[in-house]
Amino acid sequence: MNIRVPLYKVHMPPADELMPALQKTLYSGQIGEGAKVSEFEKQFSQWLGVESVVACSSGTAALHLALVLAGIGQGDEEVSTAMTAEPTNMAIRHAGADIRFADINPMNGTIDAATVAPVITDRCRAIMAVDYAGIPVAIDGLRQLADSNGLVLIEDAAQALGAKWRGQAIGTQADFTIFSFQAIKHITTGDGGMLVLRNTDLLTRARKLRWFGLERGVDRSRVNAVDVGYKYNMNNISATMGLAQIPYFNTVINAHVQNGKFFDGAFRNQPHIRPAAWDQSAEPCYWVYSLLCDDREKIAARLSAAGIGWSYPHKRNDRHQIFSQYAAPLPNLDSYFESLIHLPCGWWVNEIDRQQIVEVILAR
Ligand SMILES: Cc1ncc(COP(=O)(O)O)c(C=O)c1O
Structure with a gap:
């Protein structure tokens, strides 16, 4: 079957903008996490209108990092949805937590306060709300429910870059929000993700957890890991693509x-x-x-x-x-x-x- 109008298509900035920047990064001798990643974080946070973001190797890595930062692990439960891509729920299992599936709003496929409330148990520690297909969850009700039950609110906005709620960008309301820059999302960096932190005090720890639990810039023979850390950092190659995408x-x-x-x-x-x-x-x-x-x-x-x-x-x-x-x-x-x-x-x-x-x- 000849598909003339595909369901997905990768957006790339014009080659005369992207390729010189990529070439420079590729031959800079610094292709891992470095200045390009910091610059991408800076420009992304300005675009979104938030303070603290952590560029990751994928949206899935960002989700797992959110759960670790929220202190969610074995013995805990998280309310989630079955109406999502697998990474949403895989990340909950990566953290060792169990899942409570809430039903969806029959109008749009997202979970809401009415469907989440009945499945909250004593073991629940968080709500994972997915902006399915780019449709924002009704976050006011979820926020209230989370606050009244002492739950962390995590928004999986992998499919929702640029969506808004009450005129505010998605990413500004949940405790943790993640975006994905995987190949078929609105914007790609090859692969990549972004974690947005509502509590800016978590930024230093988030950055350490993203890179083996180590503080970057400290001599590797003197640095001290106090947490189990991960290899979840974005690299300069992806960040260079991200920087070239931001104007678009x-x-x-x-x-x-x-x-x-x-x-x-x-x-x-x-x-x-x-x-x-x-x-x-x-x-x-x-x-x-x-x-x-x-x-x-x-x-x-x-x-x-x-x-x-x-x-x-x-x-x-x-x-x-x-x-x-x-x-x-x-x-x-x-x-x-x-x-x-x-x-x-x-x-x-x-x-x-x-x-x-x-x-x-x-x-x-
Ligand atoms: C709803 C949802 N959550 C999480 C992810 C994970 O993002 P990534 O592929 O960047 O790990 C995706 C995309 O695959 C997604 O669609």
Whole structure:
């Protein structure tokens, strides 16, 4: 099948901007974590409007680091969702904690206060909220629930760079937020992630944990590791790509948003389909478009025939053997999952493409 409009496409800055910068880094003799990583952190934190960020080798590394910094480990439970990519829940297992799957809001696939509250136990220490497909979780309710139960709120915003809640960037509200710069996200650095810390006092420890528990810049024969640390640092090569991408962040994200809004308008009030819907405080960044259909197989076949990429969602995580011990009734997820199809809405989808997508979906 010849796919003309793919579901994902890697955004790269123009070669005449990126390649000289990359060449300089590659032959600088300093390709590990160094000045480029610090500069990327500085520019990213300015763009997001936060103080403390820690650039990591992946979003998964950033998630695990968040859990370690939150002091979550064996014997603890964390409320999470099965409606996500596997790394969300793998990171909880990396920390040694157990999972309590909450059901989702049937309008948009994210967990919320109403679905999380019933699954909180005495062992729960944290809530892992995922901005699925770039749709922000309703964080006000989750924040209240977390505060009233003494829980840490971690936001997995791997798919939600540039999304907002009450006009504030995602990344400014949870105790810990992570982003991913993996190959098919809005913005890539090859692979990479960013951890955003609400408590800036944790920054020094976070930086040490990211690099074997060692303080960088201190003589390796004198430095003293007091914690189990990890090899989770971003390197200068990825950071150089990230720095070249920063001037394009807003343009890329805005293109996803414009296409997403176009689809929202076209698919609203149509028979047999409905766009995902959200609280009016949420401003999604439309990583991929989420459409709910009475008969998604028919729509998938039509899209394929027209050369348009699509996908069903990730395998629901409670159906993996490794997470099956945490399976629980999730009736909202059952129906959402079976009717969901993802459509391309990124920067590469032009006005003609998006019109064609609408015609293919609405064809009778
Ligand atoms: C929801 C979600 N969480 C976490 C991750 C992990 O990010 P990374 O691939 O950068 O480790 C991803 C992406 O793969 C994701 O989609």
